[in-house]
Amino acid sequence: MQTRRNIYKILESGGSEIAAYRKGVEVMKARSNANQNDPTGWIFQANMHGTSLRNPTFNQFWNQCQHGSFFFLSWHRMYIYFFERIVRAASGDSNFSLPYWNYSERNQSVLPEPFRIPADSSNTLYVSQRRNQINQGQPLPANSVEYRTALSYVNFFSDIGSLAPSFGGGVVPGPMQFANPNVRGQLENQPHNVIHTVIGGAGWMSDPLLAARDPIFWLHHSNIDRLWEQWLNQGQGRSNPVNNSTWINTKFVFFNENGQKQEMSGKDILDTASQLNYIYDDKPMTPPPPPPTVSFVAPRSTQPEFLGSTPEGKVIQLTTNAAEFSISPVAQRAAFTALPVENQRVMLVFEGIEYEKPPGVNYEVYLNLPDDNSAPKQENYVGTIGLFAMEPHNHSHAEEHSGHDEHMAHEHGNHDTGEKHPKPTVVLEATKVVEALQKQGKWSGQFRISLVTTYQDKPLSEVRFQKISVYTF
Numbered sequence: 001m002q003t004r005r006n007i008y009k010i011l012e013s014g015g016s017e018i019a020a021y022r023k024g025v026e027v028m029k030a031r032s033n034a035n036q037n038d039p040t041g042w043i044f045q046a047n048m049h050g051t052s053l054r055n056p057t058f059n060q061f062w063n064q065c066q067h068g069s070f071f072f073l074s075w076h077r078m079y080i081y082f083f084e085r086i087v088r089a090a091s092g093d094s095n096f097s098l099p100y101w102n103y104s105e106r107n108q109s110v111l112p113e114p115f116r117i118p119a120d121s122s123n124t125l126y127v128s129q130r131r132n133q134i135n136q137g138q139p140l141p142a143n144s145v146e147y148r149t150a151l152s153y154v155n156f157f158s159d160i161g162s163l164a165p166s167f168g169g170g171v172v173p174g175p176m177q178f179a180n181p182n183v184r185g186q187l188e189n190q191p192h193n194v195i196h197t198v199i200g201g202a203g204w205m206s207d208p209l210l211a212a213r214d215p216i217f218w219l220h221h222s223n224i225d226r227l228w229e230q231w232l233n234q235g236q237g238r239s240n241p242v243n244n245s246t247w248i249n250t251k252f253v254f255f256n257e258n259g260q261k262q263e264m265s266g267k268d269i270l271d272t273a274s275q276l277n278y279i280y281d282d283k284p285m286t287p288p289p290p291p292p293t294v295s296f297v298a299p300r301s302t303q304p305e306f307l308g309s310t311p312e313g314k315v316i317q318l319t320t321n322a323a324e325f326s327i328s329p330v331a332q333r334a335a336f337t338a339l340p341v342e343n344q345r346v347m348l349v350f351e352g353i354e355y356e357k358p359p360g361v362n363y364e365v366y367l368n369l370p371d372d373n374s375a376p377k378q379e380n381y382v383g384t385i386g387l388f389a390m391e392p393h394n395h396s397h398a399e400e401h402s403g404h405d406e407h408m409a410h411e412h413g414n415h416d417t418g419e420k421h422p423k424p425t426v427v428l429e430a431t432k433v434v435e436a437l438q439k440q441g442k443w444s445g446q447f448r449i450s451l452v453t454t455y456q457d458k459p460l461s462e463v464r465f466q467k468i469s470v471y472t473f
């Protein structure tokens with residue numbers, strides 16, 4: 001049995017994982033340099049997640065990553081499982097397990113030192129294509145690492161077309177690299193997407209076509225995989241979608257440490273210990289701290305009740321680091337000022353999100369901030385929209401490339417404005433903020449929604465929302 005350990009514990013108490021990871025990454029990079037089509041090479045493995053490179057023989061194995069659907073967690077579990085085996089063999093350390101980075105612990109929110117220092121090419125775990133603040137050792141912003149809200153959702157998935165939030169994402173009929181019409185799963189949005197963009201800035205981790213080239217990608221996904229285990233361990237009805245035959249039976253293709261093709265499907269990865277021979281060092285775990293909202297089973301098939309939205313047909317275009325929108329509940333729901341009714345939930349829905357290339361920012365969402373120009377207050381914080389893996393990738397426009405070039409500018413999406421792309425939706429729950437404001441007598445029934453980028457930087461590409469709506473369950 002292999003144990004995936006906390007990277008900070010490894011740094012404190014010693015362990016062979018970091019040296020083995022260095023060695024493994026080095027060997028894998030050398031393989032890519034010798035033969036770019038070696039499936040156990042560093043770049044090939046990253047291409048399996050995403051790439052703008054094209055190769056007639058290998059296209060079928062590349063660009064497989066699953067985002068925006070209920071395959072998000074299962075596909076990434078399979079992906080890092082085979083990667084871990086490849087590193088183990090390449091490193092020559094048969095005990096190697098992929099560490100995880102638990103950035104949500106306050107004293108562990110700095111990018112672990114081996115990934116930052118030395119900050120040059122002698123360090124195979126360092127890449128310069130990250131946000132400067134992160135490589136300089138600044139802690140990740142506190143809001144960005146919030147995971148308890150995601151873990152509070154009991155339902156793994158939501159149905160096609162439903163606006164209901166879920167832990168693991170929306171149902172899709174089959175694999176889709178960017179399942180954009182869907183509502184993002186809560187764990188995928190935050191912390192997963194948010195952390196990608198916080199680390200990446202204008203660099204690799206913000207872009208699904210380059211993200212897996214950063215050695216920290218794999219520790220981030222090891223942590224997301226661990227949070228899936230934590231979610232299950234909380235019980236109270238939480239379970240994997242074992243009755244959904246699409247989720248259980250859809251096969252994905254990977255390569256093992258010998259470069260042999262391997263197929264895997266949902267039914268092969270339900271129990272990490274008995275099926276994949278690994279556990280996390282915090283299992284069995286004590287339940288995580290109480291979530292900010294009580295456990296919630298979103299009604300999967302009933303549609304929530306519409307309360308209001310920004311003007312229909314007026315696309316929101318964001319090029320700034322902050323913006324504000326007002327929404328008045330529709331007339332017949334004026335009684336909404338009496339919220340909260342017991343068990344009523346309030347959801348902010350950001351529909352039809354779109355950009356041409358990764359914007360490298362996230363928008364934090366605040367509700368009804370005071371008009372005094374003070375810094376955004378935590379009691380008004382609803383959640384963060386993680387702007388990752390949402391752009392309308394259109395591979396047919398990319399050129400054929402035979403070589404690999406890490407710094408190659410690549411075509412993002414399709415600039416033919418006439419074409420309609422399916423666009424993703426993010427749902428953030430505002431119930432606790434509405435309740436808190438009401439308790440203080442500050443709730444007017446109006447929704448004033450503020451969007452603020454985490455580092456006060458502007459998006460690298462215009463971010464568009466079809467509209468922002470408010471719904472209640």
Ligand SMILES: [Cu+2]
Pocket residue numbers: 192196221
């Ligand atoms: Cu990811």
